[in-house]
Amino acid sequence: MAERKTGAQIVWESLLREGVEVVFGLPGGATLPIYDALAKYEYPIRHVLVTHEQGAAHMADGYGRATGRVGVCMATSGPGATNLTTGLATAYMDSSPVVAITGQVPTSLLGRDGFQEADIHGVSMPITKHNYLVTDVRELAQVLKEAFYIARTGRPGPVLVDICKDVQQAETECIYPEEVNLPGYQPKLTAADPEGVARAAQLLNLAERPVILAGHGVIIANAEDELVQLAEKAHIPVATSLLGIGAIPQTHPLSIGWGGMHGEAFTNYALQESDVLLVIGARLDDRLTGAFSTFAPKARIIHLDLDPAELGKNLRIDVPLVGDAKLTLRELIPLVEPNQHTSWMEQIAEWKRDTDRRDLLAQETDDLVPPFIVRQLWHLTDGGNCIVVTDVGQHQMWEAQYFLHVKRRSLFTSGGLGTMGFALPAAIGVQMGRPDETVWVIAGDGGFQMTMGELSTVAKEGLPLKIAIFNNGYLGMVRQWQDVFYNKRYASTALYNPDFVKIAEAYNIPALRVTDRAGVAPAIRQAQAHNGPFLIEFQVEPFTNVYPMVAPGKSNADMIRRPLPAEVEEE
Amino acid sequence: MKHTIIAWMEDKPGVLSRVAGLFRRRNFNIESLTVGHSETPGISRMTFVVDGDDRQIHQVQAQLFKLINVTAIEDVTNEPTVIRELALIKVRATSANRAEIIQLVDIYRANIVDVDVDSLIIQIAGTEERIDSLVKLLNNFGILEMVRTGQVAMVRGSNAKPPIRHNGVS
Numbered sequence: 171m172a173e174r175k176t177g178a179q180i181v182w183e184s185l186l187r188e189g190v191e192v193v194f195g196l197p198g199g200a201t202l203p204i205y206d207a208l209a210k211y212e213y214p215i216r217h218v219l220v221t222h223e224q225g226a227a228h229m230a231d232g233y234g235r236a237t238g239r240v241g242v243c244m245a246t247s248g249p250g251a252t253n254l255t256t257g258l259a260t261a262y263m264d265s266s267p268v269v270a271i272t273g274q275v276p277t278s279l280l281g282r283d284g285f286q287e288a289d290i291h292g293v294s295m296p297i298t299k300h301n302y303l304v305t306d307v308r309e310l311a312q313v314l315k316e317a318f319y320i321a322r323t324g325r326p327g328p329v330l331v332d333i334c335k336d337v338q339q340a341e342t343e344c345i346y347p348e349e350v351n352l353p354g355y356q357p358k359l360t361a362a363d364p365e366g367v368a369r370a371a372q373l374l375n376l377a378e379r380p381v382i383l384a385g386h387g388v389i390i391a392n393a394e395d396e397l398v399q400l401a402e403k404a405h406i407p408v409a410t411s412l413l414g415i416g417a418i419p420q421t422h423p424l425s426i427g428w429g430g431m432h433g434e435a436f437t438n439y440a441l442q443e444s445d446v447l448l449v450i451g452a453r454l455d456d457r458l459t460g461a462f463s464t465f466a467p468k469a470r471i472i473h474l475d476l477d478p479a480e481l482g483k484n485l486r487i488d489v490p491l492v493g494d495a496k497l498t499l500r501e502l503i504p505l506v507e508p509n510q511h512t513s514w515m516e517q518i519a520e521w522k523r524d525t526d527r528r529d530l531l532a533q534e535t536d537d538l539v540p541p542f543i544v545r546q547l548w549h550l551t552d553g554g555n556c557i558v559v560t561d562v563g564q565h566q567m568w569e570a571q572y573f574l575h576v577k578r579r580s581l582f583t584s585g586g587l588g589t590m591g592f593a594l595p596a597a598i599g600v601q602m603g604r605p606d607e608t609v610w611v612i613a614g615d616g617g618f619q620m621t622m623g624e625l626s627t628v629a630k631e632g633l634p635l636k637i638a639i640f641n642n643g644y645l646g647m648v649r650q651w652q653d654v655f656y657n658k659r660y661a662s663t664a665l666y667n668p669d670f671v672k673i674a675e676a677y678n679i680p681a682l683r684v685t686d687r688a689g690v691a692p693a694i695r696q697a698q699a700h701n702g703p704f705l706i707e708f709q710v711e712p713f714t715n716v717y718p719m720v721a722p723g724k725s726n727a728d729m730i731r732r733p734l735p736a737e738v739e740e741e
Numbered sequence: 742m743k744h745t746i747i748a749w750m751e752d753k754p755g756v757l758s759r760v761a762g763l764f765r766r767r768n769f770n771i772e773s774l775t776v777g778h779s780e781t782p783g784i785s786r787m788t789f790v791v792d793g794d795d796r797q798i799h800q801v802q803a804q805l806f807k808l809i810n811v812t813a814i815e816d817v818t819n820e821p822t823v824i825r826e827l828a829l830i831k832v833r834a835t836s837a838n839r840a841e842i843i844q845l846v847d848i849y850r851a852n853i854v855d856v857d858v859d860s861l862i863i864q865i866a867g868t869e870e871r872i873d874s875l876v877k878l879l880n881n882f883g884i885l886e887m888v889r890t891g892q893v894a895m896v897r898g899s900n901a902k903p904p905i906r907h908n909g910v911s
Contacts, residue, residue, distance in 0.1 A: 291755065292755075292758065295755070295758065295759055295762050296762055296763075296766050299809070300809040303754065303755070320809060352809060353751065353812050353905045354750065354751060354808070354809055354810050354811050354812040354905070355809045477807070478803045478806070479800065479803035479804050479806075479807055481803075482796055482799055482800070483796075483800060
C-alpha cells in the first residue's frame, strides 16, 4: 500500500520529481498548508519570497526562458492569483515554460464569493496554454505531472494549477504517475513533411534575393547551429524578430539585424525586397510585419513553425511547414545548393551604410543619449559577454539596435505582450537560472517603477544584478508617439520620479547617478567590479526618439527615418 | 462560406468554456453549436457551423486543436453528410384551424408531441431549410414558443471517424 500523504506534500514532492530547484512566490491564507509542508518537511527547494505576485510570475518566466526548464511561481487565492495574470499573459505570448500554482478557497466554499475567492481558473483560461482546478486530492499528482509536461513540451507555455485549500490538507495514498494520459495532446518532435521541405529547398535554390527570418522558435528549439549552417551553405542573409535576437551571432557576416516597427531600416528593406522569405519560428505579428498586406510583397513565403495555428494566421503562406525547427533544418540543409548571393548582399550592405550614416552616434553631440550607453556597455562586457534583460519602451528598442548579441539566449525581453515592469523580476529569474552569468537589467524610469519593489528580492537573495535605469523623465515611447502622431500634446507622459539612487540605497544596494558621457564607462566598470547588486541611474537626454519608426497600419517600406546629418543642418 | 465542423473533446470541467472563450477571443463567427455524448465514454462530440473565409476556417480548426482537451477535428462541409436539427414549436391552435395544422405536420413528417385546448407542440427533425420552411408556415397560426437545437452532422457510409486522432502538432 502506498504511503498516505497530504496534498501539500504531494505538491512539493511533485516539484522535486520534476527537478524544480526554485519557486518564486508569496504565501497567503489559501496556500498556508503548502507553505507549512515546506517548513515541516524541509524539502530541498529554494523558495524566493517576492514583493508582489506579478514579480513571481515574471521571475518564473525569466527562469524558464534562460534555462529552457519550467519556471515555477506560487500565489494564494483571490488577489494573489489575479496578480499573477500579467506575468502569465507575458509568458504565454512569448512561449515561455511556466507552472503557476495557486491556492483556492476550500471546495465547500467554491462559488459562494467568500473571502479571497476569484475564479482564476476562468480568468486564466485565455492566457495559459492549459489550466486546472483541483477539487480532489486523488487527482493532484496526476494534474501536476500533466502541468509540467504541457508547459515544457511542444510550443512551451504557462500552465496554472489552482488547488483548493482542503485538497492541500486532505490525505491520500499517493502513487506518483510515471506517464501522462492526454489523448488530445500528443506533441511530436518531428521534421516537417518531406514534400514541403523539398519545395522549400527548390524555392531557396532558385531565389535571387533570399532572406531567412529567424524567430524565438529557433532559440526554443536549440536550432542555432542548423540556422547558421543553412545560411552559410546557401549564402542567405539572416534577419531576426526581436525575440529571435541571438539565434545567429549578430557579428556574423550573414546577420542582417532585426526587423519591424523599430527594427533596423536596412533589415526592413531587405525583408521588403526579398524574393524568397524563409520564416522560422516567428509569429509574424503586426509589430514585425507592419500592415500584413504590405509585408514582403515580392516574396514567396516559406513558414516553418511547430504550431500549425501560426501558419497562415496573419499572412498568406506559399509553403507551410509544420515541424521542429532543428529537425526540419537538418532535412533542409542537404537539399539546398551552395550558392553566392553577392550582389544581393552588396545591396543590403548599401542599405546598411545608409542606416549607419543616419546613426545617432554618428552625429556631433555630447548629449547623453541612450544608444551611447548601450554601445559602451557592449564594449565593456567584452563585446556582449553578458545577459541583458530589458523592460519595454524606447530603451528596449535601443538595446536591441545597439547591443550586438553574440551569445545564445543572452537577451530576454517581453516582445509579445510588451509588459512594462518585466525587466527587474524577470532578471531575478534569469540570474537564478544562470548563476554564473553577469546579468544586466536595462529599464526605463517608467517601467522600472512598476515592479521596483523587487529590489527587496534582489537584496534579500544577494543576487549580483547590474541595473541600468535610463531616466528621461517620460514614458518615453508613448511620448514619442505623441510627438509624431499627436502633435506633441504630452497627455500624462511626464513622470514624477523618485531619487533612484536613494531608492537603491534604501535596500542596501549601492548606486550611482550618471549625467554625462564621461561618467558612463567608469560607472559601468564600478558596477561590474562590485561583488553584488549595483544600480546606475543614467539621466539621459529626454527628447531623443527611436528611429526608424513605422506608423501603425503602414508598410515597413514607409519608415520614418532619422534624417541624415546634412539634412539636420539644413533645417 | 459556411462550414460544418465536428470536434471531439474530453468531457472535462471547463471544456465548453474553453471552446466558447476561444470562439469569442478569436472573433470567429459561430452560427450554431451543439454538444453531447459520442459513442466513446468520456468524449463529447460537438457540431458547429462557422462562417468565414479559408483563412478563418483553417484558423478555427487549428486554434481549437491547440486546446489540450480537444481530441479530433473534422471539417465535413465537402463530404456526403447527414445533417439534422431538432425543433420544438408551440403553436396556437383553435378548433377551427387545428386540422389545417395537423395536415401541415403530416406533410413535413413532423410530430405532435403535446396537445392542449388552444395549443400544440410540434416536433420536427430535419435540415435547417426544412425546419425554416415549416416555421414560416406555422407563423400564420401564431408561434407561442420555439426551441431549435442547432445542427448535428455525421458523415455517410461505414467509415467511422475515431474520436481521438492526432492530425497535427499542438
